[in-house]
Amino acid sequence: MTPTEAPPHRLALRGDLLDFTATPEWGAVHSPAVRWRPDHWLLVEDGRITGAQPADAPLPGEGWERHDHRGRLVLPGFIDTHVHSPQLDVIGSYGTELLDWLNTYTFPAESRYAQAAESEAGAARFVQALLAHGTTTAVVFPTVHKISAELLMAEAHRRGMRLITGKVLMDRNAPDNLRDDVVQAERDCVELIERWHGRGRLAYAVTVRFAPTSTPEQLAMAGALCAAYPGLYMQTHVAENREEVAWVQQLFPEARSYLDVYLRAGLMNERSVLAHGIWLDAEDRAVLRDTGAQVAHSPSSNLFLGSGLFDWRATEEAGGQVSLASDVGGGTSLSMMRTVLDAYKIQALQGQRLTGWKALHAATLGAAQALRLDHEIGSFEPGRLADVCVWDWAADPVAERRMAVVQSLHEQLFAWFTLADDRNLAAAYVQGVPQFSRTPPVG
Known part of the structure; x- marks a missing residue:
């Protein structure tokens, strides 16, 4: 020395x-x-x-x-592969299914994040809450506002955390104060990518809310960003609710399925994180296998909103990857133990028994592998960061x-x-x- x-x-x-x-x-x-x-x-x-x-x-x-x-x-440390930072405000909200829940609770809460002070306070509250529940890595939806992603990344960087996030993309079928447009959204994403992606332990995720809230033009722009910047992640929702699936079919009649909308737009790759995936079929699961994308299984949310029962074993047997996610605020707790318990119940209702080992693996090493981060996190192998x-x-x-x-x-x-x-x-x-x-x- x-x-x-x-x-x-x-x-x-x-x-x-x-x-x-x-x-x-x-x-x-x-x-x-x-x-x-x-x-x-x-x-x-x-x-x-x-x-x-x-x-x-x-x-x-x-x-x-x-x-x-x-x-x-x-x-x-636990790895939560799908969670919404602004939705702590609506956790435990009563009585609606997905689409009504978004309009009644989620969108009004997210509109407040246009204000820098709200985004800053929300980011600090959210990151501290993750850590207080034993989660040291997360894949996070902020809001459509650039400032919400900026301040969330700044807070995680201050803590030295591994965080994957990006400005939400929504240019239709949302309230006026939560819609962006293709040109400005692309500009915001590029600025955020060039400032934050790869800085410390941060990674940028092209963040499509879900297919109904993006025009084909915006989806194409999102796919182009994924192609232009190696190492970007992509996060979105897919096939969570039957009414939602039917709506996507109306909006995108040319697509074979909900998942096919994303495949056609160039959004399916080994760093794609797809929340829910309840109503996928065998061809969809083959796409997961062939692209390396993962399903972020969100059992607490699926039960709370009455969305359906995810078939974990069928997805894995088809070659797909499954990780675990709290999906707060549709989920009712940031605790991955509560998430695991609800995952067990969902599999039990389908005649399967989810072991503690399988569940813990999906919230640690398995999630790290699905995110291509097992060289950094998820186990106690020498050389891994001590999360x-x-x-x-x-x-x-x-x-x-x-x-x-x-x-x-x-x-x-x-x-x-x-x-x-x-x-x-x-x-x-x-x-x-x-x-x-x-x-x-x-x-």
């Missing part, structure tokens, strides 16, 4: 380490894909994971800052008793998913930097 070099910041986190080395098999409660290392130190240097070792082994070298979370579950969350196994006497009588690791994890929520989060680290702490660790 030269006199001008600072020594590396070394952080050691003690707890029960759980992550994945491969994809768990469907229905298997005993899976070789699970890596379980109880009472270990997770070693982090300058924000990157360098390894792990048993707690009773001496730490390598000197200068380690120790955070002792013994007896707690240590996981990679890490620490959880209490139990937060009340009922959960404590349940944990006392479990017979296997999968039973323990599944009971945790079922009973836990944000109260269980003890700490969240982004690149090894504490960003949330409910109870300070033992130093």
Whole structure:
């Protein structure tokens, strides 16, 4: 080390380490894909994971800052692949299906984000809420306003978070104060891409609200942006609600299906994130396979709005990728545990049993792989950035008793998913930097 070099910041986190080395098999409660290392130190240097070792082994070298979370579950930070930052204002709104819900609740809330002060306060509130629920990476819809995307990215950059977002595109079938036009929207997107895409851990997503709110000209512009800037993501909604699917058929009679609208516009690629995907058919699933696009399964929202039951297994067996998403505010919580529990219920209603391993993988390593980010996040492999969350196994006497009588690791994890929520989060680290702490660790 030269006199001008600072020594590396070394952080050691003690707890029960759980992550994945491969994809768990469907229905298997005993899976070789699970890596379980109880009472270990997770070693982090300058924000990157360098390894792990048993707690009773001496730490390598000197200068380690120790955070002792013994007896707690240590996981990679959750990855939420579809969520709306301005919709915290409408979470838990009563009584409508998708299209009425948008007009009654969502659009009025989003119109407030035309104001910079509202966008700034909303971005700070949203990012903090993500971290307080154990989510360290998210794919986010802001609003149609350029300022809402700008300030959201600025807040995530300040925290060092991996965030994927972009200005929403809507040039028809929306209120006057939420519509853009093709020329101005393209100009706004280009300015945002050139300023923010690839800056720190930010990535830009060409963000089509959904097919009914974009003209064919705007969809073509969106496809051209995806082609012009390598590494961009594309996010949108598809086949969420039967009434919506019928509307798309009327608006785009030349398209074979709802998904085909996006394929024709050049919007389907390996970085396409498609929320919902409930009402897709076999040909649509083949398109997912062939393009590498993923479905961001949003079970809490699908149940709350009565949209339908997503067939996870059929999508995967056709070669499609599935990740998990809260879809707040259609979803009712930013908690990925609540999301997992609702995903289990949806599969159970179709005669399938979603294991805790399959669900946890879809919210960590599986989501990272679908986003082409598994070299950076999603596991505790050496070299990955230390986006890490620490959880209490139990937060009340009922959960404590349940944990006392479990017979296997999968039973323990599944009971945790079922009973836990944000109260269980003890700490969240982004690149090894504490960003949330409910109870300070033992130093």
